[in-house]
Amino acid sequence: xxxxxxxxxxxxxxxxxxxxxxxxxxxxxxxxxxxxxxxxxxxxxxxxxxxxxxxxxxxxxxxxxxxxxxxxxxxxxxxxxxxxxxxxxxxxxxxxxxxxxxxxxxxxxxxxxxxxxxxxxxxxxxxxxxxxxxxxxxxxxxxxxxxxxxxxxxxxxxxxxxxxxxxxxxxxxxxxxxxxxxxxxxxxxxxxxxxxxxxxxxxxxxxxxxxxxxxxxxxxxxxxxxxxxxxxxxxxxxxxxxxxxxxxxxxxxxxxxxxxxxxxxxxxxxxxxxxxxxxxxxxxxxxxxxxxxxxxxxxxxxxxxxxxxxxxxxxxxxxxxxxxxxxxxxxxxxxxxxxxxxxxxxxxxxxxxxxxxxxxxxxxxxxxxxxxxxxxxxxxxxxxxxxxxxxxxxxx
Amino acid sequence: xxxxxxxxxxxxxxxxxxxxxxxxxxxxxxxxxxxxxxxxxxxxxxxxxxxxxxxxxxxxxxxxxxxxxxxxxxxxxxxxxxxxxxxxxxxxxxxxxxxxxxxxxxxxxxxxxxxxxxxxxxxxxxxxxxxxxxxxxxxxxxxxxxxxxxxxxxxxxxxxxxxxxxxxxxxxxxxxxxxxxxxxxxxxxxxxxxxxxxxxxxxxxxxxxxxxxxxxxxxxxxxxxxxxxxxxxxxxxxxxxxxxxxxxx
Numbered sequence: 327x328x329x330x331x332x333x334x335x336x337x338x339x340x341x342x343x344x345x346x347x348x349x350x351x352x353x354x355x356x357x358x359x360x361x362x363x364x365x366x367x368x369x370x371x372x373x374x375x376x377x378x379x380x381x382x383x384x385x386x387x388x389x390x391x392x393x394x395x396x397x398x399x400x401x402x403x404x405x406x407x408x409x410x411x412x413x414x415x416x417x418x419x420x421x422x423x424x425x426x427x428x429x430x431x432x433x434x435x436x437x438x439x440x441x442x443x444x445x446x447x448x449x450x451x452x453x454x455x456x457x458x459x460x461x462x463x464x465x466x467x468x469x470x471x472x473x474x475x476x477x478x479x480x481x482x483x484x485x486x487x488x489x490x491x492x493x494x495x496x497x498x499x500x501x502x503x504x505x506x507x508x509x510x511x512x513x514x515x516x517x518x519x520x521x522x523x524x525x526x527x528x529x530x531x532x533x534x535x536x537x538x539x540x541x542x543x544x545x546x547x548x549x550x551x552x553x554x555x556x557x558x559x560x561x562x563x564x565x566x567x568x569x570x571x572x573x574x575x576x577x578x579x580x581x582x583x584x585x586x587x588x589x590x591x592x593x594x595x596x597x598x599x600x601x602x603x604x605x606x607x608x609x610x611x612x613x614x615x616x617x618x619x620x621x622x623x624x625x626x627x628x629x630x631x632x633x634x635x636x637x638x639x640x641x642x643x644x645x646x647x648x649x650x651x652x653x654x655x656x657x658x659x660x661x662x663x664x665x666x667x668x669x670x671x672x673x674x675x676x677x678x679x680x681x682x683x684x685x686x687x688x689x690x691x692x693x694x695x696x697x698x699x700x701x702x703x704x705x706x707x708x709x710x711x712x713x714x715x716x717x718x719x720x721x722x
Numbered sequence: 723x724x725x726x727x728x729x730x731x732x733x734x735x736x737x738x739x740x741x742x743x744x745x746x747x748x749x750x751x752x753x754x755x756x757x758x759x760x761x762x763x764x765x766x767x768x769x770x771x772x773x774x775x776x777x778x779x780x781x782x783x784x785x786x787x788x789x790x791x792x793x794x795x796x797x798x799x800x801x802x803x804x805x806x807x808x809x810x811x812x813x814x815x816x817x818x819x820x821x822x823x824x825x826x827x828x829x830x831x832x833x834x835x836x837x838x839x840x841x842x843x844x845x846x847x848x849x850x851x852x853x854x855x856x857x858x859x860x861x862x863x864x865x866x867x868x869x870x871x872x873x874x875x876x877x878x879x880x881x882x883x884x885x886x887x888x889x890x891x892x893x894x895x896x897x898x899x900x901x902x903x904x905x906x907x908x909x910x911x912x913x914x915x916x917x918x919x920x921x922x923x924x925x926x927x928x929x930x931x932x933x934x935x936x937x938x939x940x941x942x943x944x945x946x947x948x949x950x951x952x953x954x955x956x957x958x959x960x961x962x963x964x965x966x967x968x969x970x971x
Contacts, residue, residue, distance in 0.1 A: 343804070344802075344804050344805070345804060345805060345808065456808065456812075459808055459811050459812060459815065460807065460808040460811075462811070463807035463808055463810065463811040464807055553943070553947060555902075555906075556902060556905070556906060556942075556943045556946035556947050556950070557906070557939050557942070557943045558905075558906040558907075558909035558910075558919075558920065558923065558938075558939055558942045558943070559906065559909075559910070560909055560910060560913075560920060560923050560924065560927070561909065561923045561935055561936075561938055561939025561942065561943075562939065564923060564926060564927050564932075564935035564939070565932070565935055565936060565939060567930075567932070568754075568932050656817065656818055659820070660818075660819075660820025660821065660822070660823070661820070663820055663822040663823065664822060664910070667913070667924075667927060668927065674822060677822055677823065677826045678913065680826065681826050681829060681913060681914060684829075684830075686827075686829070686830045689826045689827065689829075690827075692823075692826075693820075693822075693823035693826055693827055696820055696822075696823055697818065697819055697820070697823055700818040700819070700820065701815065701818045703818075704814070704815075704817075704818045708814075
């Protein structure tokens with residue numbers, strides 16, 4: 327692969343950074359957009375509030391100065407570590423500030439008024455998240471460091487949420503109304519995504535081994551699994567209602583273990599069906615990629631078929647198989663939202679209820695945790711894949 | 723004629739026939755209904771829904787192809803090289819956003835209807851195309867690019883006459899992936915009132931009518947497989963023209 331990375335010359339002071347120009351432009355646009363929106367109740371139209379209207383004077387001034395400094399550091403060629411630190415500090419302050427804006431704009435004791443982040447806030451978050459993503463990509467952090475950064479970010483949000491700083495924001499008002507449901511749906515969501523992943527791994531790896539060893543099975547199995555991927559998720563979820571209702575009604579004990587036509591069972595089966603292709607295909611590709619020399623050496627040593635599979639082929643193919651599992655997990659966390667359409671629960675419940683009531687705060691209550699979970703899963707599994715990959719094949 | 727081609731043509735003919743006169747296939751879906759439910763969705767013309775479904779997918783794919791290929795060209799030029807690491811991680815992060823979330827979050831800005839679906843499909847389609855375009859443009863055989871430089875081609879000539887033609891099959895593979903995902907994902911658009919085949923499926927879910935769910939799902943699935951096949955064939959033809967071998971299945 328051609329390496330096109332640009333060497334950063336640090337000698338020349340005040341060289342303009344192109345990404346910095348983009349970030350400054352985004353921030354300039356954000357300055358003209360509302361920082362927060364105030365609504366007298368949950369569904370009326372919002373009243374836009376600029377930065378200086380949304381926060382007490384001195385806080386707005388401090389934030390404006392910090393933002394200007396952050397843009398300055400982004401705009402010029404500065405050491406990558408500074409850029410990372412700057413972006414993280416600015417992002418943290420923005421989240422604290424939007425929480426304060428919530429408290430500042432809400433009339434005391436008012437439980438109906440809603441304050442939500444405005445377009446300006448989201449654009450600023452996007453701009454500085456770009457800076458952070460760029461710095462992290464350039465630093466080529468080690469897998470454990472990346473997981474550490476993720477853990478630190480998660481801890482920051484846990485503290486921020488625990489401290490109640492954000493409690494006056496609309497999304498947390500929705501949460502306050504549905505605290506119990508939220509955690510129940512969170513459990514369902516995770517159970518759906520992880521349960522189907524576990525089932526697909528247990529079933530998919532042996533199927534992959536079979537396809538690798540037998541050409542007669544390979545094409546038909548992969549074609550069927552490919553075809554399943556083309557069935558739209560809402561249709562597959564729906565189509566499984568009938569067979570599972572039949573199973574529940576006709577097979578003794580099935581309904582006792584929670585199998586029924588609507589609810590989590592068809593969702594679980596549908597997610598399992600979608601998950602098989604990445605696991606099986608990656609197992610096949612991983613096993614195909616085992617160097618013939620390694621196999622020949624194992625055969626020469628007199629290893630049995632089983633020994634060769636477990637001690638030579640599987641360990642060598644493992645990083646590729648794990649990549650398949652990563653694809654499945656991220657995809658399942660997203661797809662599990664659809665389960666709500668067939669009564670299967672999960673964060674999709676809030677998304678679809680919110681769409682139905684045109685209550686965007688409720689949509690966010692479902693969408694934000696889903697995106698956060700998928701993102702965290704991607705970071706952790708990417709790092710794990712890198713850790714188990716042999717050094718010379720690591721991606722740069 | 724190869725048997726594979728004949729099967730595909732028959733499937734295509736059946737699909738077209740079903741879309742045009744769905745009621746003549748009522749007997750196929752009758753066994754799926756209960757208590758005298760209608761076997762065929764007639765509240766809206768299946769033909770119109772299919773056309774609108776495919777139009778949304780086509781517009782979104784064309785837009786994401788233009789932007790994704792443009793961006794990939796930009797970040798592989800010296801001018802945009804600074805953005806290469808960032809664009810790689812953005813493509814990676816972008817894929818973690820579930821389409822349902824993108825769709826639902828686009829509604830407050832764009833209102834109910836087709837627009838949020840277009841935006842969600844556009845954003846979701848960007849990533850596979852961008853990743854493939856990037857791979858295509860950064861893994862060209864060095865001998866070829868060196869030769870192009872050696873014969874005195876300008877940067878622009880190299881891009882248009884050498885790099886892009888060689889990268890086209892890989893880019894097309896990305897477009898294929900993106901179209902197949904979009905054809906299926908467009909159905910979710912009907913949860914925010916977009917006019918797609920998802921309408922049939924959702925009508926089935928709401929009235930507990932399996933026949934509706936099956937016909938909606940079947941039309942979308944068969945279309946996706948046929949489009950996938952057609953684009954694969956186009957790729958093979960292009961590969962043969964540029965004398966490359968297929969890299970992936």
